[in-house]
Amino acid sequence: MPITWYLIVSAMVFCIGVGGVLTRRNPLVILLCLELMLNAANLALVAFARAHGNQEGQIFALIVMVVAACEVAVGLGLIVALYRRRLPIDVDELRELQG
């Protein structure tokens, strides 16, 4: 398969993730959609690594996975903290930063 097909799949997954981030209001689902966007970037990186016969893109994809895991840990910690304080789990109602 030409590499272009992989890049088109990557673009479609990225845009689905963008649509999810823009439309959903549950921060948990927004984190899931961020994962979709990071995974789309990973697919593009691995596709370019294959196109150039160079493994460095795969290293980049692995580092992106590490950063995504960190983002998930902090984001889920925030959601648990919100739930503990009985705040609404809804990004439209969380407008104020003050604690």
Add this chain to the structure above:
Amino acid sequence: MAEVSFFVAALIALSGAGGTVLLRNPFYAVLALVCHLLGLAALFLLLRAEFVAAAQVIIYAGAVMVLYVFVVAYVGGQDRPLSPRHGPGMRAIALVFATALLVEIAIAVIGSGLTVLDEEGSGFFAGFGTPAEIGELFLTKFLLAFEIASLLLLIAAVGAVILARRRSGLDDPRELSVADLMRSGEKGTIGDAERGSLEEAAGPGSH
């Protein structure tokens, strides 16, 4: 054969992504994301990235998604429909924006005129993308990135624990602790204890 596997894997990945965005129940959205990750791992295998595919299945679909499932089970709750304040207008704008982005990226990819994209990719050597090769790169050329990644994971773990810990004074004031019951023996009634725990909730170190 490669074409069939590509289309099957791409279909699984895309339907998983669509399910993540469209399903109302966050638990089902997490399961759809697991499906998407498995399809993506198959695409990685087709691109000769064996180690990345294995890490994707083990770390993402295994560990990270388990974290999500636990938090969904802890927080729970359905996603409410869009409020009338925004209505379907916002959703239409979001869809238009996402579609415009897709068209733009597709034009950028197809219109780039890179000949390397029209082929199956340049030649690869034996052992391309195997754990041995990736591990050697990580411990030689990308050692600094590897060490910084470990430090970043440590900081994120500590930060998550600090964010999600149980703070004193933020508990429900109606909740009675053992210390309140012991104090109620001195003062007499449970009502005193409740007032005591209210004072406790007002600020740390009040007792």
